[in-house]
Amino acid sequence: MESLRSGDGRRDPADGPLVTRRRELADVSRGAVLDAFEPPRGLWTPPDGPAIAGWGAASTIAADGPDRFAAVREAAERLFSGLDADGEGAVARPRLFGGFAFHDDHDPVGPWEGFAGARFVLPQVQLVWGDDAVWLTVAAVDPPESDAVDRRLDAVAEDIEAAAAETPGEPPGVVERERTTSREEWRRQVRAAVERIEGGGLRKVVLAQALSTDLGAPLSVPDAMARLGRSYPDCHRFLVQPEAGASFFGATPERLVALSGRTVRTEALAGSTGRGDTPEEDEWLANELLDSEKDIHEHELVAEAVREQLAPFAGSIRTGQRTVRKLPTVQHLQTPITAELDDVEHVLSLVEALHPTPAVGGLPPETAWETIKETETFDRGWYAAPVGWFDAAGDGAFAVGIRSALARGDRATLFAGAGIVADSDPDREWDEVQLKYGPMLDALE
Ligand SMILES: C=C(O[C@@H]1C=C(C(=O)O)C=C[C@H]1O)C(=O)O
Numbered sequence: 001m002e003s004l005r006s007g008d009g010r011r012d013p014a015d016g017p018l019v020t021r022r023r024e025l026a027d028v029s030r031g032a033v034l035d036a037f038e039p040p041r042g043l044w045t046p047p048d049g050p051a052i053a054g055w056g057a058a059s060t061i062a063a064d065g066p067d068r069f070a071a072v073r074e075a076a077e078r079l080f081s082g083l084d085a086d087g088e089g090a091v092a093r094p095r096l097f098g099g100f101a102f103h104d105d106h107d108p109v110g111p112w113e114g115f116a117g118a119r120f121v122l123p124q125v126q127l128v129w130g131d132d133a134v135w136l137t138v139a140a141v142d143p144p145e146s147d148a149v150d151r152r153l154d155a156v157a158e159d160i161e162a163a164a165a166e167t168p169g170e171p172p173g174v175v176e177r178e179r180t181t182s183r184e185e186w187r188r189q190v191r192a193a194v195e196r197i198e199g200g201g202l203r204k205v206v207l208a209q210a211l212s213t214d215l216g217a218p219l220s221v222p223d224a225m226a227r228l229g230r231s232y233p234d235c236h237r238f239l240v241q242p243e244a245g246a247s248f249f250g251a252t253p254e255r256l257v258a259l260s261g262r263t264v265r266t267e268a269l270a271g272s273t274g275r276g277d278t279p280e281e282d283e284w285l286a287n288e289l290l291d292s293e294k295d296i297h298e299h300e301l302v303a304e305a306v307r308e309q310l311a312p313f314a315g316s317i318r319t320g321q322r323t324v325r326k327l328p329t330v331q332h333l334q335t336p337i338t339a340e341l342d343d344v345e346h347v348l349s350l351v352e353a354l355h356p357t358p359a360v361g362g363l364p365p366e367t368a369w370e371t372i373k374e375t376e377t378f379d380r381g382w383y384a385a386p387v388g389w390f391d392a393a394g395d396g397a398f399a400v401g402i403r404s405a406l407a408r409g410d411r412a413t414l415f416a417g418a419g420i421v422a423d424s425d426p427d428r429e430w431d432e433v434q435l436k437y438g439p440m441l442d443a444l445e
Pocket residue numbers: 206208254269270271272332359360384402403415416417418419420436
C-alpha cells in the first residue's frame with residue numbers, strides 16, 4: 001500500500017494535524033479485504049455494534065509501566081486535538097485501536113516483542129461495517145497537502161473494491177503441543193493458592209497456563225478469523241497485528257466495558273462448567289452451575305468488584321439477572337451490569353479502574369497480582385488484558401483478551417485460566433482450562 005508518510009507512525013502526535021477523509025463503499029466482504037493491505041493491522045468484530053478493520057499506522061501511541069493508561073489518554077488527546085475530519089457518517093469516525101498488557105511491569109520481549117505495555121494505532125485505512133453501509137476512512141498526520149488525503153481515499157477505495165474474496169484455506173493443524181504447566185505442577189499451584197485463601201488475605205485468584213503449539217503450516221490469520229466468525233459469532237473476535245508475522249487474536253465472550261456518551265455497559269462473567277453431550281445433560285449442567293455455591297461465590301466476587309470500581313464514576317448502577325451463557329465448549333455464569341456516569345469520562349479511565357476484574361485477576365487485587373506473578377511460569381503478555389478501541393470523544397469498547405493466542409509463523413501459544421476459590425478442586429479446574437483452549441484450537445485445527 002502506498003504510504004503518505006514514511007517512518008513507522010511513531011511521530012509525536014503534536015507535530016501536525018490529523019487529517020481524515022471518509023466515503024461510503026459498496027458492500028465489502030471482510031474475508032476479501034483483511035489480506036489486501038500489509039500489517040500493522042487489526043480487526044474488531046463484536047457481537048453487537050459495527051465490525052471494524054484497520055491497516056497501516058497514521059500514528060502509533062505506545063506506553064509502558066503503571067502510568068500507561070493515562071499516558072495513552074494524554075497522547076490521544078494531543079493527537080485528536082489536531083483533528084481535521086470531514087463530517088458525514090458518525091460510524092466512520094477515526095478510532096485508535098489496540099490494547100494493554102496484563103501486568104503493569106510488562107516487558108515487550110521474546111514472544112511479546114512488538115506488544116508494548118500499551119499500544120494503540122490510528123490506522124491509515126479504516127473500514128467499518130455499519131448497519132446499512134460500509135465506510136472507508138483514510139487518515140494521515142501532517143500530510144503535504146490535504147488534497148493528498150482525498151487522492152489517497154480514491155486510490156484505497158479502488159483497491160478495496162477490487163479485492164477479490166479468496167476461498168478460505170484449510171486450517172494449518174497442530175502437529176506438536178507443549179504445556180507450560182504439567183498436571184502435577186498445576187495441582188501444586190492450585191493447592192498452594194487454596195491454602196493461601198484458607199489462611200486469609202486472599203479471596204480468589206485466577207491462575208492460567210499456556211499451550212505452545214507447532215502448526216502444520218504458517219497460520220493464515222484472515223482464515224483463522226473467518227473460522228472464528230463461523231464458530232463464535234456471539235463473541236468479540238479481535239486481531240492485533242503490530243508487525244508482519246506477530247498476531248494476538250481471540251474470540252472472547254467477555255466484555256470489559258463499552259462507553260457511549262454516559263452509558264456504560266459491562267458484566268461479570270465467571271463460574272464455569274462444560275457442555276453436555278445431549279440436550280438433557282447440557283440443561284442439567286447449566287442448572288447445576290446456576291445452583292453451585294462455589295461458582296456463585298466466585299461469580300459474585302466479580303460482580304461486587306465491578307460495581308465497586310464503577311461507584312466513583314456513577315451514582316446509578318444497575319445489575320441484571322444472573323444467567324447461563326452457553327458457548328461451544330463451556331458455559332459460564334453471566335450478569336450484565338450497566339451504569340449512567342455522573343460526568344463525562346474517557347473510556348480509558350473506566351478500563352484502568354476495571355482491569356483486571358477478579359474474573360481474570362483476583363481479590364484483593366494486589367495479593368492476587370502477587371500470587372499470579374509468583375505462581376505462573378509463562379508470560380501473560382496481552383492475555384486476559386483489555387483490547388479494543390476508543391475515539392476522539394472518549395467513547396469506546398473493550399473486551400477481555402481471553403480465549404486468545406499469540407501466533408508467529410508456524411507457532412502459536414494458546415492461553416487459558418480458571419478462578420481459584422477456597423473450595424476449588426485442582427482436577428476440575430484443570431479440565432475447565434482445557435475446555436477454554438477450545439476456541440483457539442478450533443481456529444488452528
Ligand atoms: C480466565 C479465563 O476465563 C475467565 C474465568 C472464568 C472462570 O474461572 O469461571 C470464566 C470466564 C472468564 O472470566 C480464560 O478463559 O482464560
